[in-house]
Amino acid sequence: MKLISTYLTLFAATASAIWPLPSSYEHGDQVLWIEQSVKVTYNGAEQSQLKSYGHGGNDGNHTGSASQRIVTNAIQRTRDTIFEKGFVPWKFNPRFSSFEPDSSGDKALVHTIALKQNGSDSEDILKAMTGDVDESYTLTLSEDGEATIIAASSIGLAHGLTTFTQLFYKHTAGGAYTNLAPVTITDAPLFPWRGLNVDTSRTFKPLADMYRTIDALAYSKFNRLHWHITDSQAWPLEIPSMPDLAGKGAYAAFQIYSPEDVRAVQEYGALLGVQVVLEIDQPGHTASIWHSRPELIAAFEQLPNWDTYAAEPPSGTLKLNSSAVDDFLEALFDDLLPRLKPLAAYFHLGGDEVNKNSYNLDDTVRSNESAVLQPLMQAFMDRNMAQVTGAGFVPLVWEEMLLDWNLTLPANTIVQSWQSDANVAAVAAQGHRVLGGNYNYWYLDCGSGQWLDFRPGASSEQFWPYADYCSPRHNWRVMYSYDPLAGVPANATHLVLGGETHIWSEQTDAVNLDRMVWPRACAAAEVLWSGAKDAEGRNRSQIEASPRLSDMRERLVARGVMAEPVQMPFCTMNGTQCAL
Numbered sequence: 001m002k003l004i005s006t007y008l009t010l011f012a013a014t015a016s017a018i019w020p021l022p023s024s025y026e027h028g029d030q031v032l033w034i035e036q037s038v039k040v041t042y043n044g045a046e047q048s049q050l051k052s053y054g055h056g057g058n059d060g061n062h063t064g065s066a067s068q069r070i071v072t073n074a075i076q077r078t079r080d081t082i083f084e085k086g087f088v089p090w091k092f093n094p095r096f097s098s099f100e101p102d103s104s105g106d107k108a109l110v111h112t113i114a115l116k117q118n119g120s121d122s123e124d125i126l127k128a129m130t131g132d133v134d135e136s137y138t139l140t141l142s143e144d145g146e147a148t149i150i151a152a153s154s155i156g157l158a159h160g161l162t163t164f165t166q167l168f169y170k171h172t173a174g175g176a177y178t179n180l181a182p183v184t185i186t187d188a189p190l191f192p193w194r195g196l197n198v199d200t201s202r203t204f205k206p207l208a209d210m211y212r213t214i215d216a217l218a219y220s221k222f223n224r225l226h227w228h229i230t231d232s233q234a235w236p237l238e239i240p241s242m243p244d245l246a247g248k249g250a251y252a253a254f255q256i257y258s259p260e261d262v263r264a265v266q267e268y269g270a271l272l273g274v275q276v277v278l279e280i281d282q283p284g285h286t287a288s289i290w291h292s293r294p295e296l297i298a299a300f301e302q303l304p305n306w307d308t309y310a311a312e313p314p315s316g317t318l319k320l321n322s323s324a325v326d327d328f329l330e331a332l333f334d335d336l337l338p339r340l341k342p343l344a345a346y347f348h349l350g351g352d353e354v355n356k357n358s359y360n361l362d363d364t365v366r367s368n369e370s371a372v373l374q375p376l377m378q379a380f381m382d383r384n385m386a387q388v389t390g391a392g393f394v395p396l397v398w399e400e401m402l403l404d405w406n407l408t409l410p411a412n413t414i415v416q417s418w419q420s421d422a423n424v425a426a427v428a429a430q431g432h433r434v435l436g437g438n439y440n441y442w443y444l445d446c447g448s449g450q451w452l453d454f455r456p457g458a459s460s461e462q463f464w465p466y467a468d469y470c471s472p473r474h475n476w477r478v479m480y481s482y483d484p485l486a487g488v489p490a491n492a493t494h495l496v497l498g499g500e501t502h503i504w505s506e507q508t509d510a511v512n513l514d515r516m517v518w519p520r521a522c523a524a525a526e527v528l529w530s531g532a533k534d535a536e537g538r539n540r541s542q543i544e545a546s547p548r549l550s551d552m553r554e555r556l557v558a559r560g561v562m563a564e565p566v567q568m569p570f571c572t573m574n575g576t577q578c579a580l
């Protein structure tokens with residue numbers, strides 16, 4: 001038996017393909033097969049074999065405790081991943097080599113998977129606050145086929161099972177095996193907030209795409225889905241007390257999320273440890289409200305000079321000094337927040353890219369001067385904050401509310417930065433908790449080119465070759481080089497909760513969602529789980545990460561996520577030739 005630490009196996013591509021990288025990982029090279037009949041226990045109790053698994057919501061046991069449901073769901077997914085969604089690692093071995101273990105004769109088997117939870121889940125495990133869930137786990141797999149996963153929480157056990165599936169490969173003759181036994185892993189995340197922000201206003205995402213995205217998030221150990229559900233272009237969120245809001249503001253009747261849909265997405269995520277954080281962006285990014293309530297919106301659809309009034313068309317913002325707007329927001333949140341509450345601890349109040357000029361056209365203000373607008377914005381957000389915190393949520397806002405508008409925010413507000421490393425540091429310097437996600441690194445939409453059409457003539461030439469504002473495309477290596485802690489002084493790093501990568505959706509709909517997000521988002525997942533630096537404090541190595549990410553990509557594809565290739569087989573078949 002030989003024990004190999006990951007550090008020494010850089011070029012043995014099939015040997016260590018866990019993504020994100022665990023805190024410590026040792027393995028051997030013995031083969032063990034696994035069969036569907038493997039005994040699975042949870043704190044000693046044998047778990048029934050649940051083979052049904054499909055989309056439209058988790059098929060988990062809806063009658064057990066939250067902890068039991070999380071574990072049952074994780075076991076089901078483990079079986080499904082290993083036996084139905086495995087992959088044959090031919091791309092990671094020299095061409096025409098006999099890389100697979102002999103499948104004839106007696107097979108050494110994994111006999112048991114013992115799940116041991118040595119702590120108790122908090123009552124709020126399905127809507128936990130940052131820091132409340134211990135996501136760590138240890139995983140051992142002995143040469144004689146005993147697997148043990150120990151964690152303080154059910155979510156830790158689920159993470160351990162996710163890692164467990166990444167030890168196995170499909171065999172061309174049928175069956176599944178690992179060639180890594182014995183295995184010893186200890187693992188824990190660096191950051192407690194690891195998210196993807198999905199925009200479903202500019203283009204709608206059907207529920208199946210939301211579920212598949214959550215599958216991939218959980219498989220990469222993300223724990224937040226930030227759902228930017230409304231914006232100026234469309235309001236796809238049904239609010240039962242205001243049916244015309246989506247009834248007129250969505251793109252089409254079939255592109256509306258019902259309360260049951262939102263609940264189903266929340267629950268789907270919660271059982272996988274992925275909390276859904278809903279954002280109603282405002283006061284900007286709200287022109288879609290005009291379709292049902294034109295009296296609430298200023299500067300709607302200014303043409304042709306929309307760019308004087310908004311970052312993108314259509315212009316239009318909630319009026320800033322209007323009791324009718326206050327009443328609307330009060331009624332909106334009174335309807336929405338209690339429904340979100342059972343599965344959400346956080347609510348995002350938006351606040352990005354507010355355009356001051358649009359208040360020149362706001363009949364309740366008629367000014368674009370900061371001195372006039374700032375107190376109104378403070379009052380506007382004070383009302384929001386009182387309602388959201390009163391309903392028991394921790395609020396989030398975009399960084400502009402703090403850094404550009406100088407608002408005083410409740411002390412527990414989490415501020416989401418997107419513009420620069422300096423802004424992450426500036427938020428922390430004010431004592432607020434902060435999320436990173438610098439658009440120069442972690443905006444997945446960048447580099448697709450302009451979606452605006454340019455009139456013939458000068459402007460057209462000025463914009464040639466029509467690159468977008470954040471071009472070029474941020475490839476996984478750029479994403480992998482981002483550190484949410486960059487530029488943050490040591491005495492403030494505890495305020496950086498983690499970060500999010502973002503898929504703004506002007507040019508991303510259900511057809512290209514997967515390839516726009518995956519596997520690049522995995523690079524962010526590893527930075528957030530394992531850290532941007534290795535144990536010696538050095539930037540992580542692309543050469544080490546690349547074959548693992550290629551392996552992860554194959555696993556995502558096998559799960560039905562149409563992730564892009566990382567490298568051609570020529571590179572992954574021979575670990576060193578594609579390095580420069």
Ligand SMILES: *[C@@H]1O[C@H](CO)[C@@H](O)[C@H](O)[C@H]1NC(C)=O
Binds near residue numbers: 064
């Ligand atoms: C669901 O969980 C409950 C409580 O743990 C258990 O009694 C029941 O047998 C389970 N049902 C299935 C189908 O596993």
Ligand SMILES: *[C@@H]1O[C@H](CO)[C@@H](O)[C@H](O)[C@H]1NC(C)=O
Binds near residue numbers: 119137138
């Ligand atoms: C739970 O098990 C882990 C892994 O063995 C260990 O590090 C941790 O201290 C244990 N926690 C408790 C409360 O026993």
Ligand SMILES: *[C@@H]1O[C@H](CO)[C@@H](O)[C@H](O)[C@H]1NC(C)=O
Binds near residue numbers: 321364365366372
């Ligand atoms: C805001 O509205 C109030 C009540 O209509 C009005 O008295 C006040 O002048 C307005 N403030 C500004 C800055 O326009």
Ligand SMILES: *[C@@H]1O[C@H](CO)[C@@H](O)[C@H](O)[C@H]1NC(C)=O
Binds near residue numbers: 368
């Ligand atoms: C404020 O509005 C005035 C009047 O429309 C305009 O001339 C000025 O440029 C605006 N200020 C800014 C900073 O956009």
Ligand SMILES: *[C@@H]1O[C@H](CO)[C@@H](O)[C@H](O)[C@H]1NC(C)=O
Binds near residue numbers: 403406
């Ligand atoms: C916020 O403060 C900065 C620095 O004092 C100032 O330049 C800016 O105009 C202020 N913003 C508003 C909206 O008042």
Ligand SMILES: *[C@@H]1O[C@H](CO)[C@@H](O)[C@H](O)[C@H]1NC(C)=O
Binds near residue numbers: 481482483539
């Ligand atoms: C490590 O990464 C950071 C951020 O990308 C970069 O500024 C720095 O130069 C890198 N350090 C080394 C030694 O490559």
Ligand SMILES: *[C@@H]1O[C@H](CO)[C@@H](O)[C@H](O)[C@H]1NC(C)=O
Binds near residue numbers: 429431491
């Ligand atoms: C960190 O230390 C600096 C310099 O002593 C101080 O100004 C700053 O307030 C501290 N920041 C935090 C978040 O404690």
Ligand SMILES: *[C@@H]1O[C@H](CO)[C@@H](O)[C@H](O)[C@H]1NC(C)=O
Binds near residue numbers: 011094573574
């Ligand atoms: C890579 O290719 C070289 C030359 O063909 C060969 O000597 C080497 O063993 C290969 N390495 C691996 C890991 O396949």
